[in-house]
Amino acid sequence: MTGQAFFVLTALADEPRHGYGIVGEVAELSGGRVRLKIGSLYGVLDRLAAEGLIEPDRDEAHDGRLRRYYRLTRDGRGALAQEAELRAATARVVRVRLGLAAEAAG
Amino acid sequence: MSGGLERRYRRVLRLLPGYYREQWEQDMTGAFLDGWLTGDPEADEYISRVAWPGWAEVTSVAGLAARLYLGGAGAPRRYFAWGQAVRRAVLAVLLVHAVLAADIQQVSVSGKLPVEAAQRDAEEQTAAVQEQIKSLDEVLTSVLALPAVSFDRLMATPRTPAFDPGPLGVAVPAPDWSDFAPAKPAGLLRFLGRTARFKRQTAQAQGRFEAAVAEHREHESQRQHALAVARAKYHKKVTEARAQAAARNAYVASRQSAFATGEAESVAWFVRCVLRASRYPDGFPREYQVTYDRPARNVTVEFELPAQHVVPPVRSYRYVKARDVIEPVPRPEDEISQRYERLISAIALRTLHEIFSAAAPEVVRAVSFTGYVSTTDQATGKPVRPHLLAVSAERPAFEDLVLAEVEPSACLARLGAVAPAAAEPAQGDWNAAAD
Numbered sequence: 001m002t003g004q005a006f007f008v009l010t011a012l013a014d015e016p017r018h019g020y021g022i023v024g025e026v027a028e029l030s031g032g033r034v035r036l037k038i039g040s041l042y043g044v045l046d047r048l049a050a051e052g053l054i055e056p057d058r059d060e061a062h063d064g065r066l067r068r069y070y071r072l073t074r075d076g077r078g079a080l081a082q083e084a085e086l087r088a089a090t091a092r093v094v095r096v097r098l099g100l101a102a103e104a105a106g
Numbered sequence: 107m108s109g110g111l112e113r114r115y116r117r118v119l120r121l122l123p124g125y126y127r128e129q130w131e132q133d134m135t136g137a138f139l140d141g142w143l144t145g146d147p148e149a150d151e152y153i154s155r156v157a158w159p160g161w162a163e164v165t166s167v168a169g170l171a172a173r174l175y176l177g178g179a180g181a182p183r184r185y186f187a188w189g190q191a192v193r194r195a196v197l198a199v200l201l202v203h204a205v206l207a208a209d210i211q212q213v214s215v216s217g218k219l220p221v222e223a224a225q226r227d228a229e230e231q232t233a234a235v236q237e238q239i240k241s242l243d244e245v246l247t248s249v250l251a252l253p254a255v256s257f258d259r260l261m262a263t264p265r266t267p268a269f270d271p272g273p274l275g276v277a278v279p280a281p282d283w284s285d286f287a288p289a290k291p292a293g294l295l296r297f298l299g300r301t302a303r304f305k306r307q308t309a310q311a312q313g314r315f316e317a318a319v320a321e322h323r324e325h326e327s328q329r330q331h332a333l334a335v336a337r338a339k340y341h342k343k344v345t346e347a348r349a350q351a352a353a354r355n356a357y358v359a360s361r362q363s364a365f366a367t368g369e370a371e372s373v374a375w376f377v378r379c380v381l382r383a384s385r386y387p388d389g390f391p392r393e394y395q396v397t398y399d400r401p402a403r404n405v406t407v408e409f410e411l412p413a414q415h416v417v418p419p420v421r422s423y424r425y426v427k428a429r430d431v432i433e434p435v436p437r438p439e440d441e442i443s444q445r446y447e448r449l450i451s452a453i454a455l456r457t458l459h460e461i462f463s464a465a466a467p468e469v470v471r472a473v474s475f476t477g478y479v480s481t482t483d484q485a486t487g488k489p490v491r492p493h494l495l496a497v498s499a500e501r502p503a504f505e506d507l508v509l510a511e512v513e514p515s516a517c518l519a520r521l522g523a524v525a526p527a528a529a530e531p532a533q534g535d536w537n538a539a540a541d
Contacts, residue, residue: 018136018137018140019133019134019136019137019140020136020137020138020140020141023137023141037162037163037165037166038134038137038138038141038163038166038167039134039163039165039166039167039168039169039170040166040169040170041137042130042133042134042137042170043166043169043170043173046126046129046130062136062140063143063145065135065136065139066132066136067136067140068132068133068136093395094395097395097397098370098371098374098397099370099371099397100371
């Protein structure tokens, strides 16, 4: 899973969001490091939708336009949890390596 | 309300294939406008009249178009075809993706293309492949002249460009009465009853003039409002940037003093900064683990190497007139593995060079480099990270090398590098280098 996809899924973990809402949430989550451009965002969204990890939630009118909200599917939630686990495991190993954790490193 | 800006952005979206726009254009346009509009009707009216989609936005759409036209995930089969639209979608981006992402495949040319255009396409695609090969060849030599990373360079200078109001800063000139005034009757005409007509014309012109003045006043107040909104945004940004930079610099300074005493975590932190600052071609992995052994003054780096597919599997493209196709000419397997070995050797040398030249000799005396790739075990289907090479170097021996002249593979062999791939267990090798 790419870093962008990981962030987009994470942005949808707590509630459905619309496109620009995801951009803002990803910026927030990454401490401002990741600022998705719209073209990149939809390049990620369309793949996640094709893989069945996200799906449209609802449309909401805003300033005369419709905003489409997206939500995680059950598969998406699973994939995200798995990815988070993998990244956490990686981080644990790194911490051990750095001497920040006492756990035996095998 | 968002007319102009929306129209301009939709024009950019025309880079995308029709099937894709049908599904996503509305949503993308909405998300794009959300990023610009403030919710304040007057400011928005003005912004949509004068703003343009930025270069980065346009590039992101072009990149997406490139992927879609190449028949990436989810694209209908027919979009494998190279058409006029493909050439519009930034050829260079396309080709990089073509070679990195697509398997060797025959790319069918739309029947309408004239022969010269197809030949030119083939040449351009070939040139792009050669460009890629060149960037791989220069992975080591291109960085030798760069200044080393230092703590000073890690300090942030807050970016505080002067406030640029852009088009908001330019007032539209007020209407000028002389553009409205009717011509005065001259000479004898004055006595021929033209005076009354002149008065009538003058009254009409005055009406038009006053309407123009009112419209101008309205326009100006909209502009002033939008300008004030932009200025407030700017000041908020600058204040935030200053505060962030100050916090960042305090952090770097604390790392710097800890580094000087050889504190392991700070040394590793600095080395990671050095590696992060190193620019590799697009598509290369950016993963590494760094540890520091204080008594030995030795830095250990585990570095994720790019997989072999970064070496373009295509040597060139040629246009076959008889069948009207552009055909890839494959690169021989031998050459691919040779180039790959040279590439990963160059990456190892480059990493050693970057660390030695950035870190003080009192702190870093030796560097151990282990390179691995992330791949899938074909037997178990699980992700594995087999090690491809390991090398250690002490500073004096390394600094004695003339890196601009070396043949990377030979140089590594001289440093005593080993290729532990065969001996490496297929997984669980995260800690191999620490043993």
